[in-house]
Amino acid sequence: GESVGLHLPTLSVQEGDNSIINCAYSNSASDYFIWYKQESGKGPQFIIDIRSNMDKRQGQRVTVLLNKTVKHLSLQIAATQPGDSAVYFCAERSGDGNEKLTFGTGTRLTIIP
Amino acid sequence: DGGITQSPKYLFRKEGQNVTLSCEQNLNHDAMYWYRQDPGQGLRLIYYSQIVNDFQKGDIAEGYSVSREKKESFPLTVTSAQKNPTAFYLCASSTARGAGEKLFFGSGTQLSVL
Numbered sequence: 001g002e003s004v005g006l007h008l009p010t011l012s013v014q015e016g017d018n019s020i021i022n023c024a025y026s027n028s029a030s031d032y033f034i035w036y037k038q039e040s041g042k043g044p045q046f047i048i049d050i051r052s053n054m055d056k057r058q059g060q061r062v063t064v065l066l067n068k069t070v071k072h073l074s075l076q077i078a079a080t081q082p083g084d085s086a087v088y089f090c091a092e093r094s095g096d097g098n099e100k101l102t103f104g105t106g107t108r109l110t111i112i113p
Numbered sequence: 114d115g116g117i118t119q120s121p122k123y124l125f126r127k128e129g130q131n132v133t134l135s136c137e138q139n140l141n142h143d144a145m146y147w148y149r150q151d152p153g154q155g156l157r158l159i160y161y162s163q164i165v166n167d168f169q170k171g172d173i174a175e176g177y178s179v180s181r182e183k184k185e186s187f188p189l190t191v192t193s194a195q196k197n198p199t200a201f202y203l204c205a206s207s208t209a210r211g212a213g214e215k216l217f218f219g220s221g222t223q224l225s226v227l
Contacts, residue, residue: 003128009153032213034214034215041221041223042220043117043218043220043221044121044156044218045218046215046217049214063182089155091156093214099161099163099213100158100171100213101158101213101214102156103155103157105153105154105155106153106154106155
């Protein structure tokens with residue numbers, strides 16, 4: 001079955017530096033990917049999404065890169081701030097008409113002041 | 114303000130008891146979802162509904178039940194058959210056109226067993 005996983009469960013970054021959070025997926029037919037940020041005790045918040053016909057998409061201070069050849073997704077956060085500290089999840093949609101997302105286990109990002 | 118409201122924020126269940134978690138949205142979204150989150154883990158899909166009066170099982174539906182009588186409401190009942198109900202429960206919604214995309218989440222309900 002499909003799976004979504006993360007290379008690192010925790011990541012610590014100095015405030016002001018850039019951070020990169022990685023995500024591997026196994027279903028080559030997945031057609032849509034999304035990143036969420038979740039703060040403790042709260043629901044996930046949408047960050048950015050990307051379709052499989054793209055390899056890069058940029059938002060405000062965030063960039064998502066999609067490498068379909070190696071089935072790898074990454075989230076880059078520029079000039080990190082203390083408010084960026086949270087757990088980040090990637091999720092994929094299978095692309096077989098099944099309208100649901102499969103989530104990875106998450107990476108905890110800690111910004112060091 | 115438009116959004117998704119989950120209640121209560123904290124809920125306690127006694128052995129053998131059924132409990133119902135509320136989820137209401139005023140985003141006019143057609144699709145609604147229930148996810149379960151255990152500590153240090155990702156979200157797992159319990160049930161989802163793409164239209165009123167219709168719903169489908171997700172990956173971990175056993176021990177749970179739902180109804181979708183109104184577009185804006187998708188309550189989840191955790192039945193006594195669910196032997197390990199302690200978890201953080203998240204409700205989400207999306208537009209029909211974007212079903213399975215860009216889910217908007219509520220703030221969650223933490224369910225614990227007494």
